[in-house]
Amino acid sequence: MSSQNLYDEQAKEAAEWLLENFWVLREDDPDRYRMIREREQALTLYFREKLGYRLIVHRYFAKLEKIPAVPETWMGIQEFTDPRDYALFCCLLAFIEMKSVDEQFLLSDLCEELKSLYPDELDWTHYEHRKSLVRVMRFAASLKLVLTVDGDIEQFRYAETSEVLYEVPIYSRYFMRTYPKDLFQYSTLEELLEAEHTDDSDEQTGMRRRHRVYRQLFLTPAMLRKSDDDVDFLYLRTYRNRIREDIEKHTNYQFELYRNTAMLTRMERGLRQDMYPDQRAISDISLQFAEQLRADVLSGRVTTGGAGPDHPQYV
Amino acid sequence: MDEQLLKPIPEITYLNTENTWRYRAILRFFYRQHERLRHYLFPEEVYSYLKQFGAFQSYTEDMLEQDLQRLVAWGNLIPRQETGRVSSIEEFKRKKFRYQCSPYTVEIERMVHQLEQLGESFGGSLERTLFDRLLQLLGELTTRDTSPFRAENEQLYRVETMPLEEVNLLWEDLFDQFRKLTENAADYLAYLKSEKIEDLMQTEDFLLYKEALMAYLRNFMAALQKSSLRIESILLHVDDQWLERTVERVADYQMSIPRLDEKIDKEEIITRLKAQWNSLRYWFLGVNGNDSELLYMQNETNETIRKMTRFAQRLGERYQNMRSRRKDYLHLAGWFLNLSMEEAHKLSACVFGVFHTRHLYTDPGRTEDIDADLWHEPPAVLTIKPRTRHYRERTKPSAIEDRSAAKQQMLQQHLLMREAERKLIEQITRNDRIRLSELPAVDPYVRKTLLQWMTRASGQEDGTAKTESGRKFKLILLDDEMIELASSDGIMRMPNYLIMFLE
Numbered sequence: 001m002s003s004q005n006l007y008d009e010q011a012k013e014a015a016e017w018l019l020e021n022f023w024v025l026r027e028d029d030p031d032r033y034r035m036i037r038e039r040e041q042a043l044t045l046y047f048r049e050k051l052g053y054r055l056i057v058h059r060y061f062a063k064l065e066k067i068p069a070v071p072e073t074w075m076g077i078q079e080f081t082d083p084r085d086y087a088l089f090c091c092l093l094a095f096i097e098m099k100s101v102d103e104q105f106l107l108s109d110l111c112e113e114l115k116s117l118y119p120d121e122l123d124w125t126h127y128e129h130r131k132s133l134v135r136v137m138r139f140a141a142s143l144k145l146v147l148t149v150d151g152d153i154e155q156f157r158y159a160e161t162s163e164v165l166y167e168v169p170i171y172s173r174y175f176m177r178t179y180p181k182d183l184f185q186y187s188t189l190e191e192l193l194e195a196e197h198t199d200d201s202d203e204q205t206g207m208r209r210r211h212r213v214y215r216q217l218f219l220t221p222a223m224l225r226k227s228d229d230d231v232d233f234l235y236l237r238t239y240r241n242r243i244r245e246d247i248e249k250h251t252n253y254q255f256e257l258y259r260n261t262a263m264l265t266r267m268e269r270g271l272r273q274d275m276y277p278d279q280r281a282i283s284d285i286s287l288q289f290a291e292q293l294r295a296d297v298l299s300g301r302v303t304t305g306g307a308g309p310d311h312p313q314y315v
Numbered sequence: 316m317d318e319q320l321l322k323p324i325p326e327i328t329y330l331n332t333e334n335t336w337r338y339r340a341i342l343r344f345f346y347r348q349h350e351r352l353r354h355y356l357f358p359e360e361v362y363s364y365l366k367q368f369g370a371f372q373s374y375t376e377d378m379l380e381q382d383l384q385r386l387v388a389w390g391n392l393i394p395r396q397e398t399g400r401v402s403s404i405e406e407f408k409r410k411k412f413r414y415q416c417s418p419y420t421v422e423i424e425r426m427v428h429q430l431e432q433l434g435e436s437f438g439g440s441l442e443r444t445l446f447d448r449l450l451q452l453l454g455e456l457t458t459r460d461t462s463p464f465r466a467e468n469e470q471l472y473r474v475e476t477m478p479l480e481e482v483n484l485l486w487e488d489l490f491d492q493f494r495k496l497t498e499n500a501a502d503y504l505a506y507l508k509s510e511k512i513e514d515l516m517q518t519e520d521f522l523l524y525k526e527a528l529m530a531y532l533r534n535f536m537a538a539l540q541k542s543s544l545r546i547e548s549i550l551l552h553v554d555d556q557w558l559e560r561t562v563e564r565v566a567d568y569q570m571s572i573p574r575l576d577e578k579i580d581k582e583e584i585i586t587r588l589k590a591q592w593n594s595l596r597y598w599f600l601g602v603n604g605n606d607s608e609l610l611y612m613q614n615e616t617n618e619t620i621r622k623m624t625r626f627a628q629r630l631g632e633r634y635q636n637m638r639s640r641r642k643d644y645l646h647l648a649g650w651f652l653n654l655s656m657e658e659a660h661k662l663s664a665c666v667f668g669v670f671h672t673r674h675l676y677t678d679p680g681r682t683e684d685i686d687a688d689l690w691h692e693p694p695a696v697l698t699i700k701p702r703t704r705h706y707r708e709r710t711k712p713s714a715i716e717d718r719s720a721a722k723q724q725m726l727q728q729h730l731l732m733r734e735a736e737r738k739l740i741e742q743i744t745r746n747d748r749i750r751l752s753e754l755p756a757v758d759p760y761v762r763k764t765l766l767q768w769m770t771r772a773s774g775q776e777d778g779t780a781k782t783e784s785g786r787k788f789k790l791i792l793l794d795d796e797m798i799e800l801a802s803s804d805g806i807m808r809m810p811n812y813l814i815m816f817l818e
Contacts, residue, residue, distance in 0.1 A: 022670050066669040075669045076660025083651050083659045090648035097641045104400060104407060119649040150403045165404045176640065177668060183643035187650070192665045219672045253674065258689045265677045274671045294694060 007046065011039040012251055018043070018055065019218065022143060023063035025171065036062040046250055051218060052196070052211035060170055065177050067196060069215040071189060079139045082132060089136045091117040093176065096145065099168045104149060107137075107156065107164040124160040131157055137164075145172040209235055217247075217255075221276065222263035236262050325389045326419040330427070337374075337382055340365060342391060345416040346424035350501050352611045355395060355413040358383060383414060391420040421505070445496040446542040452489040453546060456482075456561065457553050474561050482561065483568040486588070493595055497608070504615050525627050532620050536613070543609055547599050562588040736764065737784065747816040751809070752793075756801040769812060779817065787817040 014036045017024055026033040036043065040057050047053040047064060056063045068075055080086055091114050099105060111133070115122050123129055137153045140146045151164035179186070179195055186192050213232050216223045225233045236243065236257055244255040253264035266275065277283035296302040329338035344364050348356055362379050365371040386392045392414045401407050416424070458473050474482050566584040601607035647666060651659050677695040739761050743754055751765070771780035772790035779789045791813045800807045 019672050022668070066672075068664050068669055071661035071664040073657045073660040074673065075664035077663055077667070077670070080659075080663075081656070083654055083656055086651035086659050086663060087648040090644045090651060094641045094644035094648070097644065102400065106404065106407060117645060117648070119645070119652055149401075163404045165401075165407055167400065175667070176643070177666070179643075183640075183666075184646035189662060189665055192662075219669055221673045221675050258692070259686050261689050263675060265675045267676075267678065274673045275676045276673070277676060291694070 006039070007042040007250060008039075010035055011042050011046075014039050015043055015046070015251060018047075018062065018064040019066065023061045023171075023174075025061045025144060027060070028144075033062055050210065050246070050250075051214045052207070056174075058174065061174065063174070066219065067177075067193070067215070068219055069212040070220075071193075072220065075219070077139060079135055081135070082128075084129070084132050085135050087119065088114065088132055089140070092136055092140060093145075093172075096168055096172045101168055101170050101173070104165060104167045107151070107153070107162070107166070110166070111160075127157075130160060143171075143175070144169055145175055217262065217264050222261050225260040233262070324419075326391055326417070327423055328389050329386065329391060330423070334382070336370070337378075338386060338391075340368070340371070341379075341382060341386065342416065342420055342424055345392070345414070346421060346428070349416055349421055349505060350497070351608065352501055352504055352615050354415050354505055356415075357411075357413055361414075387414075390417055393417050418505075421502070445492055445499070446538050446546075449489065449492045449496060450542045450546050450549075452485055452492060453549050456485050456489060457549055457557065472557050472560065474557070474564060477564075479564055479568040479571070482564045486561070486565045490591055490595070493598070497598065500612055504612070504619065525623060529620060529623060532616055532623075536616055536620075539609075539613060539616070543599065550596055550599055558589070558592060562592070733783075736760065740764065744816070749814040751800060751812050751814070752796075752798040754800060756803065759802050759804050762800060762802050762807065765814070768814065772814075789815045789817055791815060 014032070017032055018036065024032050024036060037057055040055070044055045044057075047055050053067070054065050056065070077086070077089075080089070092110070094117055095110060095113050111124055114133075115124075124133075134153050134157050137146065137156075141148055141153070147167040147169050149165040149167050151162070153164050155162035156164070179192075181195070186195065209232060213223070213235055216232070223232070223236075240255075240257050244257075247253055247255045247264065251264070252268075253266055256263050256265055277287055293302065329335060329342065332338070341361060344361060345356060348354075358376070358379060361383075362374075362376055365374055365379070383392060383394075387394055393416075394412045394414055396412055456474060459471065474485075477485075562585050565588055566581050569584055570579065570581055596602075598608045601610070647662075651662060654662060739758060740749075743749055743757065743761065749765070768780060768782060768788065769790055772778050772788065774780075777789075778791065779787060781787050793811045793813050796811045797808050798811045800809060
C-alpha cells in the first residue's frame, strides 16, 4: 500500500487541521501542507465518501470546503457584527476580482470603489461604517485575501484619511467556493445547499443521508433526535458499530450515542479547537449551572418534560 | 480618395518645429535604446544622457518634463505608469512614469536614420533561418584554403584567392543578413512587449494562439543557441590579418565600380567596413565587458516566454474558477444586506463554508445501551479553578532527599561503560588507524560509535573531528570501493573509509 492511500496518525492529524482551518497555506505552514499532500489520496477519499466534501490541494494551499448540513449562527464569520460587514466583505471580493495578482492598491482607492459597488449608502465620515471596514479588512488580512504592505488599518477607525497600502496575493482568487451555476442565480439558502447535490438519490436514504449525518457529527457539538421517526437518527442507531469504528479509525474523536443524542466528543483538549468547556469564565459558570440543574432534575425538583424528543437535552 | 490620405500626421511634428533639436535628440536616444531592446525609459535616464552634450548645458529637468509632455501629446511617446511593486504608500503615490517610443516614432526615426545613411526595410519577425544563413556566410568568408599543395602554416584564407566580386558579394550578404536579423528581432520583441499585446494576453483569445506563438519563440531560441555559439567561435578565432586582407579586397572591389559623380577615398571605405565588422562582433560578443546584444535578446525572448506562460496559467485558472465572480459577489452583498445578523451568519456558512468545528470535552463514552437517556448517565466531573490572579495550585512542601549515593553509583556505571567502549575501540586500532575494510565482525555498539565519528568528521571541511574522549582524528576515503562491515545484527555496506588518529 502506498503512503498515499494510508490512513494513519498523520492523516488523522491532517484531517483535523483541515476541519479546524479555513485553509492551509503552503507558504505559511509548509509542514502541514506537505502532511496533507502526502496523505491527499486517503483524505480525499474519506471526506468525499463520508461527508461529501471536496478536498482541494492546490499549488498554494489545501482546503476542505466545509458546508454544513444545517447552517447555524455560530458558523459564520464571528469577527463580523453587522450584516453591513458581510456586504462590505463581498464588495471587497468584487474589488479584488478586478485586480490582478500581485497588484497593489491603496485603502483610499478601495474606499472610493466600495462606494460605487456597495448596494446601499456608504459614508466614510460615519464612524460605524469605518469600523465596519476595519473589521472586514482585518479579517481579510488574517485569511491572506489581502496583504498589508504599509500602514495600519486600525488608524482608519479614527481618521478616514489614514492610508494603507495593500497587495493582492494569489490566494484571494480561491477564497470563494465554486458553484455549478453562477451564484447570482440562487436566492435562498435551500437552493445553495441543494446546489452541491448533483446526484438525484433519495434524500431520506443513501449517500445524501450519510453525508448529512456525518456533517452534523463532525461540525457540531451534538445531534439531537427531532422526532420518533427521524431517519437520520435511525441511520445512527442501525449502523452505530460501523460508524464508531469508522470515526475512531479516522479521527481522534469518540462517538457517543444515546437515546436522543449523538455526538463526537474529545478526551483531550486541543488548543486549536473550539471546545466546550474552554478556559473562559462563562464555561465555568455554565458548568456550575449544569451541575445544579442536574441535581435538581435527578431529585425531581425540576422535570425534563418527560424526556420526550421535543425537548433538547444538553448536559 | 482615402480619408487617411488627407489627415495630418502629428507624429512628425517634432521634425520641423521650434525646438526640433531638443526633440530629435530625445527621440533619437529612445530609438537607439529601442534597438537595444530597452523599451521603457525613465526621464532621469534621458536627462543624464542629454546632459553629456554641450548644447544641453542649460537644459533643466523641468524643460525635459515639458518636452516629454509635448512628445506624448504628438503621439511620439507613450507614458506608462511604473507598476512594479513598491513598499510604501509614499512611493506608490509618487506617480512614476516610464516612456516608450510609439511604433510611429520608431518608423520615423528609422526613416530619418536611413535618410542619413540610405538603408531600407522594416518587417518584424524572428527569422531563425537568418542565424543559419549568417553562420553560413560567415563560414564561407573565413574558411582557409585547404589545398593539399600547401604546407599547413602557409595555408591562406580563401578570400585571398576568391575573385574580388565574390568577396564583395559575401560581405554584402553577410551584413544584409545581420542587419535584417537585428532590426527584425528588435521590432518583433518590441511588439510583444507593447502594452497592446499585454492587454491582449489578458484576454481569452490569447489562449488560442499562445501555443503557436510559444513554439515560434522556442524554435527561435533553439536556433539562436545552436548557431550563436558557432558564430561566436568563428568571431573569436579569425585573426586581424584576415580582417585586414578581406576589407582591403572588398574596398578594392568597391573602388573598381566606376563612379562619375564622386571621388571616394579607399581609407574611408576601409574604416567603414571595419566599423561594420566591429558592430557584428559587438553584437555577438559584447564590448568592454558589457553584455552582448545577443544576450539581451536571449533574455528578452526568455522573459517573453515566461510572461506568456504566466498569463496563460492565470487565464486558465480564471477560466475554470472565476466565471463572472464579480457579479456573484455583488449579488451576495445585496443578499447579506437584507438579512438579520443570525441569517447572515448562516448564509456565510453556506457560501464560504464553516471555519471551525465545535465539540464537547468529556470522559470517554460509558454506555453501550443505545436506549439510555443522557440524563441518566453519570456526568463527567470537571474541577474548576478559582479565577483570581494570584491563585496557585497548592503544593506540598517535601524534604530534600539525599541521593548522592545513587548518583555516585550512576557515575561509576557510566565510567565503567566508557572504559569498556574505549577498550573495544582500542582493540580495532592499529598504528593509530582504523581500517574499516579490515575489521573483523564488530559489536553493534562499536559500529554505532564509528558511524557517529564519521558523521561528525564529514560535517567538517577538513574531515577532522574529536572522539568523546577528546582524541583528534581524520576521516579519509581510501577509494570508491564499497566495503562490508559485519556485525552480529547484520552486514552494512559502506564506502571504504579510514579513520586516522592525529595525536
